Amino acid sequence: MADSNQGTGLQLRSLVKAGGELELSLAKVPIPQPAEDEVLVRVEASPINPSDLGLLLGPADLSTAEVRGVGEDTVVTARIPPQLMRALAGRVDQSLPVGNEGAGVVVEAGASPQAQALMGKLVAGVPGAMYAQYRAMKAADVLVLPPGATAADGASCFVNPLTALGMVETMRMEGHTALAHTAAASNLGQMLNRICLKDGVELVNIVRSPEQAKLLTDAGAKHVCDSSAPGFIEALIEAFGATGATIAFDAIGGGRLASQILTAMEAAAVRKAGGAFSRYGSTTHKQVYIYGGLDTGPTELMRSFGMAWGLGGWLLTPFLIKIGQAGAARLRQRVADELKTTFASHYTAEISLAEALQPAIMAGYNKRATGEKYLIRPGKA
Amino acid sequence: MADSNQGTGLQLRSLVKAGGELELSLAKVPIPQPAEDEVLVRVEASPINPSDLGLLLGPADLSTAEVRGVGEDTVVTARIPPQLMRALAGRVDQSLPVGNEGAGVVVEAGASPQAQALMGKLVAGVPGAMYAQYRAMKAADVLVLPPGATAADGASCFVNPLTALGMVETMRMEGHTALAHTAAASNLGQMLNRICLKDGVELVNIVRSPEQAKLLTDAGAKHVCDSSAPGFIEALIEAFGATGATIAFDAIGGGRLASQILTAMEAAAVRKAGGAFSRYGSTTHKQVYIYGGLDTGPTELMRSFGMAWGLGGWLLTPFLIKIGQAGAARLRQRVADELKTTFASHYTAEISLAEALQPAIMAGYNKRATGEKYLIRPGKA
Numbered sequence: 001m002a003d004s005n006q007g008t009g010l011q012l013r014s015l016v017k018a019g020g021e022l023e024l025s026l027a028k029v030p031i032p033q034p035a036e037d038e039v040l041v042r043v044e045a046s047p048i049n050p051s052d053l054g055l056l057l058g059p060a061d062l063s064t065a066e067v068r069g070v071g072e073d074t075v076v077t078a079r080i081p082p083q084l085m086r087a088l089a090g091r092v093d094q095s096l097p098v099g100n101e102g103a104g105v106v107v108e109a110g111a112s113p114q115a116q117a118l119m120g121k122l123v124a125g126v127p128g129a130m131y132a133q134y135r136a137m138k139a140a141d142v143l144v145l146p147p148g149a150t151a152a153d154g155a156s157c158f159v160n161p162l163t164a165l166g167m168v169e170t171m172r173m174e175g176h177t178a179l180a181h182t183a184a185a186s187n188l189g190q191m192l193n194r195i196c197l198k199d200g201v202e203l204v205n206i207v208r209s210p211e212q213a214k215l216l217t218d219a220g221a222k223h224v225c226d227s228s229a230p231g232f233i234e235a236l237i238e239a240f241g242a243t244g245a246t247i248a249f250d251a252i253g254g255g256r257l258a259s260q261i262l263t264a265m266e267a268a269a270v271r272k273a274g275g276a277f278s279r280y281g282s283t284t285h286k287q288v289y290i291y292g293g294l295d296t297g298p299t300e301l302m303r304s305f306g307m308a309w310g311l312g313g314w315l316l317t318p319f320l321i322k323i324g325q326a327g328a329a330r331l332r333q334r335v336a337d338e339l340k341t342t343f344a345s346h347y348t349a350e351i352s353l354a355e356a357l358q359p360a361i362m363a364g365y366n367k368r369a370t371g372e373k374y375l376i377r378p379g380k381a
Numbered sequence: 382m383a384d385s386n387q388g389t390g391l392q393l394r395s396l397v398k399a400g401g402e403l404e405l406s407l408a409k410v411p412i413p414q415p416a417e418d419e420v421l422v423r424v425e426a427s428p429i430n431p432s433d434l435g436l437l438l439g440p441a442d443l444s445t446a447e448v449r450g451v452g453e454d455t456v457v458t459a460r461i462p463p464q465l466m467r468a469l470a471g472r473v474d475q476s477l478p479v480g481n482e483g484a485g486v487v488v489e490a491g492a493s494p495q496a497q498a499l500m501g502k503l504v505a506g507v508p509g510a511m512y513a514q515y516r517a518m519k520a521a522d523v524l525v526l527p528p529g530a531t532a533a534d535g536a537s538c539f540v541n542p543l544t545a546l547g548m549v550e551t552m553r554m555e556g557h558t559a560l561a562h563t564a565a566a567s568n569l570g571q572m573l574n575r576i577c578l579k580d581g582v583e584l585v586n587i588v589r590s591p592e593q594a595k596l597l598t599d600a601g602a603k604h605v606c607d608s609s610a611p612g613f614i615e616a617l618i619e620a621f622g623a624t625g626a627t628i629a630f631d632a633i634g635g636g637r638l639a640s641q642i643l644t645a646m647e648a649a650a651v652r653k654a655g656g657a658f659s660r661y662g663s664t665t666h667k668q669v670y671i672y673g674g675l676d677t678g679p680t681e682l683m684r685s686f687g688m689a690w691g692l693g694g695w696l697l698t699p700f701l702i703k704i705g706q707a708g709a710a711r712l713r714q715r716v717a718d719e720l721k722t723t724f725a726s727h728y729t730a731e732i733s734l735a736e737a738l739q740p741a742i743m744a745g746y747n748k749r750a751t752g753e754k755y756l757i758r759p760g761k762a
Contacts, residue, residue: 054660087685090651090659253684270471278471279435280696293684301680303634303671304468307696313688315661 007031009133010072010353010378013095014056016080016088022060024357025075027095032136036110039118039139044151046102046130047345048356048365048374049159050251050292056098056131058091059084062366065359071381076357099131099376103145103154107134115139122151126158131353133378143332149339155375156187156345159316161335162328163291164192166319167249168201169331173323174287178202180240180248182257183294184224185212187345187373189251193221194342202243204236206257227257236264241271247287249314254295258288258311259302266305281306289314294368348372352380388412390514391453391734391759394476395437397461397469403441405738406456408476413517417491420499420520425532427483427511428726429737429746429755430540431632431673437479437512438747439472440465446740452762457738480512480757484526484535488515496520503532507539512734514759524713530720536756537568537726540697542716543709544672545573547700548630549582550712554704555668559583561621561629563638564675565605566593568726568754570632574602575723583624585617587638608638617645622652628668630695635676639669639692640683647686662687670695675749729753733761 008028015023034040048056060078067076080088103124109115123142129135145154171179181192184205196203197220204223205216213226223239225232239245246269248261269284286305291314301311320328335343349372355361356376365374389409396404415421429437441459448457461469484505490496504523510516526535552560562573565586577584578601585604586597594607604620606613620626627650629642650665667686672695682692701709716724730753736742737757746755 259679280698283699290684291688296684298640299682299684301682301692303674303677303680307672307694308699310691310693311682312691312693315688317661318664318689 011097011129011133012056012099012131012353012356014058014098015095016058016085016092018092020080020082020085022058022078022080023075024056024077026072026353026357028072029132031134034108034110034115034136037112037115037139038110038136039106039115039123039142040108041104041123041125041135041137041142042107043102043104043130043132043135043378045104045155046099046376046378047156047159047347048376049100049156050294050368051159052098052100053366053368055096057362057366058088062359062362065362067357067359071354074354074357076359076362097129097132100128101126101156101158102130102135102376103151103157104135105151106142110139112139118142118144121145122149122154124154124157131356131376131378133353143336146336146339152347152350152375153339153344157335157339157343160188160191160345161343162320162331163316164188164195165331165334166314166316167192168195168199169323169327170289170314170319171201171247174247176245176247176287178204178243178245180204180206180245180261181251182206182248182261183208183251183292184221185215186251190216190219191343193219197221198342202245204239204243204245204248206236206248206261233260233264236260237267237271240265240268246284248289250288250290251292252295253290253293254297254299256300256302258290258299259304261288262286262305262309262311263302266309278306281308283308285309287311291315345373347375350375350377350380352376353378355380392478392510392514393437393480393512393734393737393757395439395479396476397439397466397473399473401461401463401466403439403459403461404456405437405458406476407453407734407738409453410513412515415489415491415496415517418493418496418520419491419517420487420496420504420523421489422485422504422506422516422518422523423488424483424485424511424513424516424759426485426536427480427757427759428537428540428728429757430481430537431675431749432540433479433481434747434749436477438743439469443740443744443747446743448738448740452735455735455738457740457743478510478513481509482507482537482539483511483516483757484532484538485516486532487523491520493520499523499525502526503530503535505535505538512737512757512759514734524717527717527720533728533731533756534720534725537754538716538720538724539713541569541572541726542724543701543712544697545569545576546712546715547695547697548573549576549580550704550708551670551695551700552582552628555628557626557628557668559585559624559626561585561587561626561642562632563587563629563642564589564632564673565602566596567632571597571600572724574600578602579723583626585620585624585626585629587617587629587642614641614645617641618648618652621646621649627665629670631669631671632673633676634671634674635678635680637681637683639671639680640685642669643667643686643690643692644683647690659687662689664689666690668692672696726754728756731756731758731761733757734759736761 064079265286269282445460506518646667650663
């Protein structure tokens, strides 16, 4: 505490240079002084989520990564394919901090009673710039972790939990009664499966391998469709018929999966109606939201699903704005209450800030492999 | 009137046979007896809209068309490619009447005062099955044509006028302030241009040839972008920047045009904001509604437009249900008031029911060429 308003802390920075180079480094930045309504957090754990990788690595070719320096002075560079630079115009030559969320200890607090009440507490937050040793946050925005929870328990308690809860909330708000999810064996997907089992919401889990299907079935999932299996479309139609799912959240984005989902939902709706032919298709509205881009290729829609359909982007922040402060607080409270059960995250590696800049480790967390998840420990030497 | 509850009338029928054949014929059906709240209309004019062609011709290969019989006994058949039969399963072996809308004279009326008040009036309606000599309609659903209007003036006063008005209404209901339209030189597009000019709504007209661009510019359109011209995308970005259009209605469906529209809207939003980089793109919601399928190929989305976007189907009937009876009545009244100005339709050919079954004429109306529009005259010999 005493040294928090002097001294400096490390902060991971991502820089895209106009010449087509990505540079990651550790900046030594002054430890922030919390404003009246803020607290200063010593960050103890921050996860590498898929949603962090875009800002962290951009579309750099990691096979070209080169390191110079060691420890705090580590700098890693990698080439960015020239044709991909256009999309990065908005961030060129800006040294950007990274890391959406994390947890740590409040080591200093602003004068407000709300801030003062947090002194010494273990809290989590999602202010961005969390791949750092210190971060100031609004006292109103932090979540005090429940007794017995560690920083690792709370590090991922915003992005994935609120996204999974947001999917179920969106389902209800838009008048659907069951939902589907792709890349469903992900950390987020497992969480969504636990939420749906607990809440009695029917969920169609769409995965890409028998191993992922088994993981979910073992976790109690009732409806699992494996796109690598023969008869996938027929299995989808049956699962949509059995559950009535008419909304899906898609982490993949590219290819024909969204189109297949809409087509299978339409086929299930037509079977259920069993009625007269309409060349405009059923009147059942079918919705797919793309919230990730595991496949960055184009989305191809065959439009073989009538006229009552929608496809769109889905993002956590606008959703939280839409449900308002009270709605967001209700979801946050649920996350805190079920932190070690429904919303438990498991990490396969814990790394320091400097280790996050080592090419072999970068290749590991950039694989986005199901079941692998990295946790940055900014206090680790 | 005297003979309307005896005798028969001709009704065009479209039949898809399980063997993969389309058959069009003229059925001799009993002239309907209007129910208490109905009127019987002697149909004088009914247009062939793009929205009629799907039901009328399906995906038949007209180059294989063969005719037998003449006059009222004309029957035309054509092959349907086997791979397209699956999508037609719902209509196989059903002899279906065709023709969404039209106008004619009330020759008999049910007992209700509302129906009786329509006796002898020239009315328009959109009950379906209008490629026929007689059609019973709900009295509450017909539009009495204004003095001086002919059946040809009123034949197309539902589908295109209400669709064009529905686009502007949808724009307002969803919080947008300007809109874009593709295949914008169509009969519908010209109507939309006149509505927007009259109402002071900014419209970006997207066309596919210099001739179509000239047609709209000559009609007073301010923003016309020709996808066949070099610099099309930049022209789109500038038009979206100038108008603030963030919603588009797309008649084409297939290919990359919807994606290009979203990308250009996003680029215009980013230029306007001129702010910090966000890898999730702007917060401006961009929407494209596909309401037609001039290109039946897949829709390809490059997803280079951030996360705040939507794509969906748009159809007139659910829109009219959404705005309710009062809303629909308001739009219908406007159509009646401006029938010979804003909502004027022009026909390039008038044909009898039997002529609609002649292959050379079928090829003509199936071209869906901009500026060509066919009117069926069921009373014509």
